[in-house]
Amino acid sequence: MSEISLHTYKPEDYESERASNSYLMSLVALIIGLPLPIINLMATLFFYLQQRKSTYYVRWHCIQALISQATVVLVNSIGMTWTLSIIFGPSTISNPYIAYIIVVFFYNILEIATTIYTAIEVRKGKHIEWWFVGPFTNLICKR
Secondary structure, eight states: OOOOOTTTOOOOHHHHHHHHHHHHHHHHHHHHTTTOTHHHHHHHHHHHHHHTTSOHHHHHHHHHHHHHHHHHHHHHHHHHHHHHHHHHSSOOOOHHHHHHHHHHHHHHHHHHHHHHHHHHHHHTTOOOOOTTHHHHHHHHOOO
């Protein structure tokens, strides 16, 4: 059996819908659990676990959404920990803190915009591979 590239693969309608839903799941979880970034990761993980025996196309996009949410949780958790240490601890607001919070803000905006764009395009049957997360997804997701 020859390897079929996801870039040339034409998914069935149900596959496109499920793959798109993997990205939408993180957005819905974001609205519900805004102050707690782990909720987005858990929702995306549960969706992946439901789809892990689905087609390669669906699994690939579920894993990409999951990895992207893991990076968001990491970045946001560092920011939240730093903020709490300023509020409740001996730390003070510094230039590095302000710079990090600005980066976190823009990273989250970029991630939300990219997730929306990807959900729309994947629903149309197009394969979208994120420049940073895609290669990791290729390593993890097996046919």
